[in-house]
Amino acid sequence: xxxxxxxxxxxxxxxxxxxxxxxxxxxxxxxxxxxxxxxxxxxxxxxxxxxxxxxxxxxxxxxxxxxxxxxxxxxxxxxxxxxxxxxxxxxxxxxxxxxxxxxxxxxxxxxxxxxxxxxxxxxxxxxxxxxxxxxxxxxxxxxxxxxxxxxxxxxxxxxxxxxxxxxxxxxxxxxxxxxxxxxxxxxxxxxxxxxxxxxxxxxxxxxxxxxxxxxxxxxxxxxxxxxxxxxxxxxxxxxxxxxxxxxxxxxxxxxxxxxxxxxxxxxxxxxxxxxxxxxxxxxxxxxxxxxxxxxxxxxxxxxxxxxxxxxxxxxxxxxxxxxxxxxxxxxxxxxxxxxxxxxxxxxxxxxxxxxxxxxxxxxxxxxxxxxxxxxxxxxxxxxxxxxxxxxxxxxxxxxxxxxxxxxxxxxxxxxxxxxxxxxxxxxxxxxxxxxxxxxxxxxxxxxxxxxxx
Amino acid sequence: xxxxxxxxxxxxxxxxxxxxxxxxxxxxxxxxxxxxxxxxxxxxxxxxxxxxxxxxxxxxxxxxxxxxxxxxxxxxxxxxxxxxxxxxxxxxxxxxxxxxxxxxxxxxxxxxxxxxxxxxxxxxxxxxxxxxxxxxxxxxxxxxxxxxxxxxxxxxxxxxxxxxxxxxxxxxxxxxxxxxxxxxxxxxxxxxxxxxxxxxxxxxxxxxxxxxxxxxxxxxxxxxxxxxxxxxxxxxxxxx
Numbered sequence: 001x002x003x004x005x006x007x008x009x010x011x012x013x014x015x016x017x018x019x020x021x022x023x024x025x026x027x028x029x030x031x032x033x034x035x036x037x038x039x040x041x042x043x044x045x046x047x048x049x050x051x052x053x054x055x056x057x058x059x060x061x062x063x064x065x066x067x068x069x070x071x072x073x074x075x076x077x078x079x080x081x082x083x084x085x086x087x088x089x090x091x092x093x094x095x096x097x098x099x100x101x102x103x104x105x106x107x108x109x110x111x112x113x114x115x116x117x118x119x120x121x122x123x124x125x126x127x128x129x130x131x132x133x134x135x136x137x138x139x140x141x142x143x144x145x146x147x148x149x150x151x152x153x154x155x156x157x158x159x160x161x162x163x164x165x166x167x168x169x170x171x172x173x174x175x176x177x178x179x180x181x182x183x184x185x186x187x188x189x190x191x192x193x194x195x196x197x198x199x200x201x202x203x204x205x206x207x208x209x210x211x212x213x214x215x216x217x218x219x220x221x222x223x224x225x226x227x228x229x230x231x232x233x234x235x236x237x238x239x240x241x242x243x244x245x246x247x248x249x250x251x252x253x254x255x256x257x258x259x260x261x262x263x264x265x266x267x268x269x270x271x272x273x274x275x276x277x278x279x280x281x282x283x284x285x286x287x288x289x290x291x292x293x294x295x296x297x298x299x300x301x302x303x304x305x306x307x308x309x310x311x312x313x314x315x316x317x318x319x320x321x322x323x324x325x326x327x328x329x330x331x332x333x334x335x336x337x338x339x340x341x342x343x344x345x346x347x348x349x350x351x352x353x354x355x356x357x358x359x360x361x362x363x364x365x366x367x368x369x370x371x372x373x374x375x376x377x378x379x380x381x382x383x384x385x386x387x388x389x390x391x392x393x394x395x396x397x398x399x400x401x402x403x404x405x406x407x408x409x410x411x412x413x414x415x416x417x418x419x420x421x422x423x424x425x426x427x428x429x430x431x432x433x434x435x436x437x438x439x440x441x442x443x444x445x446x447x448x449x450x451x452x453x
Numbered sequence: 454x455x456x457x458x459x460x461x462x463x464x465x466x467x468x469x470x471x472x473x474x475x476x477x478x479x480x481x482x483x484x485x486x487x488x489x490x491x492x493x494x495x496x497x498x499x500x501x502x503x504x505x506x507x508x509x510x511x512x513x514x515x516x517x518x519x520x521x522x523x524x525x526x527x528x529x530x531x532x533x534x535x536x537x538x539x540x541x542x543x544x545x546x547x548x549x550x551x552x553x554x555x556x557x558x559x560x561x562x563x564x565x566x567x568x569x570x571x572x573x574x575x576x577x578x579x580x581x582x583x584x585x586x587x588x589x590x591x592x593x594x595x596x597x598x599x600x601x602x603x604x605x606x607x608x609x610x611x612x613x614x615x616x617x618x619x620x621x622x623x624x625x626x627x628x629x630x631x632x633x634x635x636x637x638x639x640x641x642x643x644x645x646x647x648x649x650x651x652x653x654x655x656x657x658x659x660x661x662x663x664x665x666x667x668x669x670x671x672x673x674x675x676x677x678x679x680x681x682x683x684x685x686x687x688x689x690x691x692x693x
Contacts, residue, residue, distance in 0.1 A: 010635055017641050027645075321624040321642045322635075358635055361628030361642070362501055363591035384503030393503070401499055405507030408499070409514045411491035418466050435636035439671040441467050448460045448469035452488040 007344070009355045013330035022327055025159045030324045033153075036262025037315065044258065046371075053255050054373040056248050057309035060209075060240070064300055067209045067242045068291070074212030078274025080287040088118035091292045095120060095201070095234055096127045098288050102232050104129060104198040108190075110218070110226040111135040112203025113151050113312060114236050114292055117334045117347075120201070131201075132193045134222040136186050143170045149328030151335060152260055152314045157327045190222065200226035200284065204237040205311070206252065207289075210245035213273040214289065217256055217266040224270055233284030235272075238292045240300070240308040246271075252311065259313040259371040299346050304379055307342050309372040316366035316376055322359050331356060338366035338376040345383045354392040357383040418447050455485040456567075457519055459527040459536075462494035463663040471663060474690035475528050475564060481693045482572050486526075489518045495535040502630045505543065512540050516553045525560045526567045528686050530593025530661045531629075533563035538596055563593060565602040565661050565685055574606065579692035581610025586618045586655035588646070588669060590662040594622055603661055603685055610692045618653035627668035643672035650680055657681045659688050 016022055060067055072082045085091035091114075099107065107129055115121065121131045121142075133142040137154035141147065144166055148154030155163070164177040173185050202223060206215040214235050216223045227233050243249060249271075257263040276283030300308055317323040317337025328336030333344045333353070341360060345353045357380060366376040387393050407414045421428060422443040429437045456479075460472045479486050496511025515536065519525055527533050537558045544550040568574040585607050593599050607615045626632070626642025646669055650658045658673075658680055660666050670682040683691075 010637075013635070013638055017637050023641075321626060321645075322638060325638055325641045325645070357503075358631065359638075361591070361624045361626060361631045361639075363624035363628065364595040365591070365622075365624065368595060381501070381503065384501075385505055386503070388503045388505075397502065398504075401502060401504040401507050404494075404499055405504065405510050408494045408496055408507070408511035411493055414462075414493040421466065433636065435640060436633045439632070439636075439640070440667065441670075443466050444469045446469065448465045448472035449488070449492070451469055451473065452460075 007332040007348075007353045007356055009330055009332065009359045012332050013326040016326040016330050021159055021162065022157050023325065025157055026324050026327050029153060029156045030318050033262055033318050037258065037318070038262075040258040040262045040264055044254065049251060049255055050371050050373050053251050053311075053371055054309060056243065056251065057311070057372050058306075060242050060244060061300055061305055061308055064239065064242070064297075067244065068239055070209040071207050071212055071242055072291075074210065075207075075274070075289055076212070078212045079277065080212065080274055080289050083288060083290045085290055085292050085294075087294050088292070091118045091236060091290050091294075092120055092123040094290055095236065096124060096129075098232070098234055099124070099129055099199055100127075102199065102286070104232065106130040106132065106193070106197050107199045107201055108193050108197035108226050108230060109133050109138070110200065110202035110216075110223045111138055111154075112201070112236055113148070113334060114203055114238050115201065116148060117238075117294065118236070118292065120236070132190070132197070134190050134193065134226055136183060136220055136222075139186055139190065140166065143167075147329070147334075149336065150314060150317060151312055157329070194222075194225045194229050197226075197230045199232040199234065200228075200230040201234045201236065202226050204235050204241060205256065206243045206249070207237060207241050208244075208246055208249070208271075209242050211273055213246070213271050215243075215249060216268070216270040216272070218270065219261070219263075219267045221268060224268055227270065227272060228282040228284060231284060232286045232288075233275075234288045234290065236290045236292060238294065239296050255371040256311055256313055259315040259369070295347050304342065304346055304382060306374050307339070307346060307379055309374050310339055310343070311372055313371055315369040315371060316374075319365040319369045321361060321363060321365070331359065338380060339374070342376065342379045342383060345386070350383075350387055350390045350392050354387045357387055415447065415449065418443060454483070454571075455487075456524045456526050457521070458486045458488050459492060459495075459519065459525055459532065460488065461527055461529045461532045461663065463667070464528060467667065468663050468684065471528055471684040471686050474684065474686040475526070477690040477693065478568065478574070478686065482574065484572070487523075492518050495532045497531060497535045498629055500535065500539055500543075501628075508539075509543050512543055512554070513550070516540070516550070516557055519557055519560075523560070524562055524567065524571070525557065526562050526564060528564040528661070528684060529663060530563050530590050530597055530599060531664065533561050533566075534592040534596045537561045563597060563599055563661060565606055566599055568689065569602040569605050574689065575609040577609070579606075579609045579611060579689065581607075581613030581688065581692045583656040584614050584616045584654060585610070585657045585659055585688070586616050586650060586653040587621060588618070588625060588650070588658060588660040588665060589622045590660055590665045591622075591624050593661050599661070603659075606685060606689055607659065610688065613692075616653045616655050618649045618655070618658075620649055623649075625665045625668050625672075627664045629664065632668060639668070640672065640675075643668050644676070647672035647676050647678065651676065651678055655680060657683055657688070659683050659685050661685050
């Protein structure tokens with residue numbers, strides 16, 4: 001598996017903590033989304049709705065092979081070509097192959113985190129295709145040569161002044177920091193790309209087994225352009241994105257936008273069923289659907305299967321105190337925040353990702369926010385247990401924990417430890433560091449237990 | 454009324470004055486209590502770090518130390534959560550210990566729960582002063598589900614004014630082992646919390662968890678703030 005950067009969370013986060021612009025941008029954005037989410041949830045029975053959504057997602061996971069089969073049959077019947085990709089490399093190869101056989105030069109891309117997971121853009125560029133991201137946030141970070149730092153708000157870590165300077169540098173336009181002006185600049189540049197692109201690549205929020213349809217929730221309209229203007233449309237999504245039927249969709253129409261951006265509904269909800277037929281007003285003449293597995297068939301059999309209920313709303317990261325403080329790049333791979341910790345360790349393995357499992361205070365805010373009741377706090381803890389079991393916990397920590405375990409069982413050892421800490425406090429401060437032991441008060445001269453009769 | 458007092462390791466080592474405040478409250482309300490000898494730590498540090506064997510060892514020690522049928526009262530939301538919610542999980546596959554864990558879990562009260570729901574301390578004459586804000590610690594609020602009791606105690610302090618802080622339920626960045634594993638991030642989150650506390654205009658911040666309060670006190674000190682940090686037990690004991 002490829003890694004964009006190292007997964008050493010502490011080292012990755014060190015720069016972010018000192019980056020005042022990033023921290024202010026993160027505060028502003030997560031606070032704004034948080035307020036909007038609270039307002040959008042008013043009058044909604046969140047707890048009943050998420051119960052229902054969770055049950056639907058579990059039903060899919062319990063019968064995933066059958067639902068995938070059904071989706072594949074129905075999508076093919078509707079005129080789509082469905083491809084199964086076992087891993088990132090084969091997904092990229094399938095897509096490059098389709099583009100080649102259609103003599104494509106330029107691809108207009110809608111937002112897709114699965115394509116980030118497979119590093120599709122880098123692969124396609126290597127193969128000689130021009131790839132243009134058309135989601136405004138994705139466009140910004142593509143210009144900046146960065147990766148998304150949020151699954152829905154890719155450029156959440158940037159402020160408008162930074163975007164203004166970026167546009168001046170890369171697009172040669174006059175500097176502006178007015179969001180409306182900046183959006184117009186991007187729109188002008190992107191319009192031309194939509195009209196000249198030979199192919200569109202998009203993700204999908206859901207795939208409907210009963211009808212073989214793809215469902216996209218979008219706000220900017222670029223999703224519709226990408227999926228309907230070019231003659232060829234390729235959708236890439238992971239296998240767990242299935243919903244049984246269109247009747248299940250309203251639950252997620254109510255939950256996803258509210259949880260994600262604090263909207264009652266996104267500007268567009270597109271349901272695409274098959275390719276464009278004679279007499280159809282819009283749509284791509286050729287539609288390919290690439291279903292990425294990348295380890296998910298195994299995850300769905302394990303004790304972290306509930307992670308695959310995730311509908312990628314980003315609510316868990318928006319409420320996470322750690323994510324809010326360091327932003328998404330510190331997580332080092334595709335997915336940040338609480339869901340990112342769990343997904344990354346599951347998808348890339350503990351050897352590569354074990355430092356990530358520390359990136360949580362286990363405060364549980366993510367659990368409360370999740371619209372499909374993924375027990376994220378428990379799952380992060382499970383990854384910590386796995387880390388210990390697989391031998392990736394640092395030896396010093398293991399030794400400390402063995403000592404702790406012994407002291408917790410032995411009152412004598414425990415009170416001896418307390419005394420030792422008191423006697424050698426200054427030494428402990430030096431060894432333990434100003435930022436750790438230095439933040440604790442000095443132990444009391446006489447512990448509480450010795451003041452008790 | 455007879456109870457067992459679980460002081461917690463943080464109170465024992467760093468904050469004996471919190472334990473003494475609990476004792477003063479118990480004395481005032483005629484609560485007979487024992488302080489079971491040999492009590493240590495609930496095992497949370499090992500549990501949260503994924504060292505389940507060590508956590509189980511601590512839990513077994515707790516179960517054997519806190520026998521009997523009296524209520525167990527502890528001045529910590531996260532330790533109460535550990536015993537009440539995580540002990541039964543630890544012994545899920547061991548029917549005999551599970552029974553013991555569930556018996557103990559059923560007896561545990563976080564201090565403010567006990568003071569409000571059992572002793573009804575908030576209905577008595579308590580005094581206070583100044584402006585008091587409250588940090589609602591994570592495990593207390595989200596797992597244990599205690600939200601109203603600490604506020605009821607603060608509201609009962611005649612002469613004190615409760616002032617809410619922005620984002621009161623946001624984590625303070627302590628997180629037990631988290632503060633040692635990722636100290637820079639922990640301090641940055643704590644600094645945000647300190648700013649919220651200062652913004653509330655309070656002269657005292659209180660809460661039900663010594664770990665969080667310790668972290669908050671350090672963050673306030675680094676900002677040069679004069680806001681006082683007091684455990685809810687101390688506030689109530691001072692107001693008796």
